[in-house]
Amino acid sequence: MAAIYSGIGCNLDKNLLQSIFPLLQNEKIEAIEWSFDTLYKQKNIPDWFIELLRIFGNAGRLVGHGVYGSLFAGVWSPAQADWLQHLSKMVKNFQFDHISEHFGFMTGEDFHKGAPLNLPMNKTVLNLGIDRLKRVQNIANCPVGIENLAVAYHWDSVRRQGEFLGELVAAVDGFIILDLHNLYCQLHNFELDFEQVINAYPLERVREIHISGGSWEQSQVEKDKIIRRDTHDAGAPESVFELLQKAIKLCPNLKFVMFEQLGVGLQTAAAQQIFQSDFTKMQQIVSQQQNGKDIISFLPNLPHLVDNQVLESKELAQQQQVLSSILEQSTDYEQVVGALHNSELQHSDWQIEQWQPAMIATAWAIAQKWKNGFN
Amino acid sequence: MKISKNLLAAIALTLGTSVALTSCVKDEVITVTTDEKGNETVIEGEQNPTDNCPACGMG
Numbered sequence: 001m002a003a004i005y006s007g008i009g010c011n012l013d014k015n016l017l018q019s020i021f022p023l024l025q026n027e028k029i030e031a032i033e034w035s036f037d038t039l040y041k042q043k044n045i046p047d048w049f050i051e052l053l054r055i056f057g058n059a060g061r062l063v064g065h066g067v068y069g070s071l072f073a074g075v076w077s078p079a080q081a082d083w084l085q086h087l088s089k090m091v092k093n094f095q096f097d098h099i100s101e102h103f104g105f106m107t108g109e110d111f112h113k114g115a116p117l118n119l120p121m122n123k124t125v126l127n128l129g130i131d132r133l134k135r136v137q138n139i140a141n142c143p144v145g146i147e148n149l150a151v152a153y154h155w156d157s158v159r160r161q162g163e164f165l166g167e168l169v170a171a172v173d174g175f176i177i178l179d180l181h182n183l184y185c186q187l188h189n190f191e192l193d194f195e196q197v198i199n200a201y202p203l204e205r206v207r208e209i210h211i212s213g214g215s216w217e218q219s220q221v222e223k224d225k226i227i228r229r230d231t232h233d234a235g236a237p238e239s240v241f242e243l244l245q246k247a248i249k250l251c252p253n254l255k256f257v258m259f260e261q262l263g264v265g266l267q268t269a270a271a272q273q274i275f276q277s278d279f280t281k282m283q284q285i286v287s288q289q290q291n292g293k294d295i296i297s298f299l300p301n302l303p304h305l306v307d308n309q310v311l312e313s314k315e316l317a318q319q320q321q322v323l324s325s326i327l328e329q330s331t332d333y334e335q336v337v338g339a340l341h342n343s344e345l346q347h348s349d350w351q352i353e354q355w356q357p358a359m360i361a362t363a364w365a366i367a368q369k370w371k372n373g374f375n
Numbered sequence: 376m377k378i379s380k381n382l383l384a385a386i387a388l389t390l391g392t393s394v395a396l397t398s399c400v401k402d403e404v405i406t407v408t409t410d411e412k413g414n415e416t417v418i419e420g421e422q423n424p425t426d427n428c429p430a431c432g433m434g
Contacts, residue, residue, distance in 0.1 A: 018390050027377050048385035052378070059376060 002295045004248070005061055005256050006283040007031030009210075011038055012049060013263035019272040023279060030283075031061040033208075033258045036090045037068045037083060050093075057095035063208065063256060064096040064140075065147075065177075070106040071132040072119055074317025076310035088139045097255075098143040098207065098298070099136060100177050103165060104151070105320055117323065117363060118151050120349035121164040124313050130171040131311035134304035137172050143298035145175035145207060150182035150214075150230035151363060153355040158186045162201030173300035175207035178251070180243045181214055181230055188228040189359065194246060206251040207298060211236050211244060211282050212260040217365070219358040221333050227362050233265035235274040236282075244285050253295040257286045319345060327367035333357075336364050 008020055010032045023029050034053060056062040069083050087099070104116040119125050129146075137144045146165055152158045165176050178201065187194060213234040219225040236259070248254060259279045266272050322343050330336040337360060345352050 014390060017386065021383075021386060021390060024378050024386070025383055030376060046389065048382055048389065051382055052386070055378065055382070056376065061376065 002293060004254050004286050004290055005031040006286045007033055007256055007258045008279065009033045009258055009260035011035055015263035015266040019266045019275040022276060028283065031256050032056045033063045033065050035067045036064045037066050037086060053094050060097050062094060062096055064090065064099040066101040069101040071101050072105045072125055072129055074313045074320050076312055084135060084139060091140050096142055098145060099140040100145040100147055102147045103149045116149060118149055118153060118157055121160045122349045124316055126167060128311050128313055129168045131306060133172045133174060134306050138303040141302060143175055144172055145169060145177055147177035147179050148182050150185040151366065152186055153359045155190045156354065158190055158192065158197060159200055166202035166205060169205060173298055175298045176201065176205045177208045177210060178206045178247060179210035180240050180247060181212040181236065184240050184243060185214060185228040185230050194243060203250045204252055206254055208256040208258060209244065209247060209254060210258050210260055211240055219361060221361045222358040225358045227358055229362065232260060232262045236278050241281055241285060244282065248289045255295060257282060319350065327364050330364060333361050333364060336360055
């Protein structure tokens, strides 16, 4: 009988660890999701953190969640080759039940200074993503998956994402991480119903669900619109727990439900208590809806056959660079729109003609926020 | 999942909080040090449990 484990996105952040500590003490945490590529500034991981990861890993309750892989970048950079090399070291040291990354590409020249942005869902991106997922899986030797992205420029890209992720991971018998706060952002920003969007996802491929919080932002270009952003810096809204209650019943191969929040939003005792209470609420929902059936392994015959050269698309890379540059260098919304409509992205698969003004402004704000990294 | 008291103590020390240890452990020595750059934490510990304790699993 398969259980669904309630876990925490756990990284080396003091505020986050302070929030998690009482839950660890009371044996509430059933699984850990670790972003194994976020320690690039630290030479060594503390011994106790290694032990914590090993305890959960040895119990089959540790999952690795990449942040900086940018698997859908048009070109495969030396930094990404290093990322794969780092992954190979991690899987030798820790037993991951699965490895995942995000849909989208990172803006910015520097590997660690950028924002995740959406992509055209075309054959080029599909083939490129499949090639990179195969390489990740050949190294990780465990199930691999991709998380849905919150940022979308227009309704059609929301509608298409579930189906596209399904095509992508099917090639490696992989899984989808369904981030319900990301979905919540899309439902709000595009005024959609849950059923309209969720039915586009191949829900039998959902192995992990994420719960997190975010923030509201008054749109500066559509004055009557408030945008929901996936900033991970606040508690989860009640609506996201309601989505969990609905979604969990629809995902027959679900194994992990993870609560994620950044330490930046956990600086006060009150915020830490809300975090603990949100986790408990999530765990109660999960415990009431254990599926009790065997789930599929998401592990194909390995290794995958891949070419020596990582698949690249110079055209996609050029388009990504143009978009990144416009979003990072423009000083206001009007400049972004003007530059987009004078760029090679016009009349392309990026469909910029359909992008909603408020979402262009949001993409610009995200790129501005992250262009200097975490500093 | 169950985490040992020893590991919890190590985490608590790093976080600057305190954690109550059960009476089955005595003479516990855990220190936290950092290198000259101040960015590397090392836990050095020594546990001297009195008896095997079914409650906490230590010993």
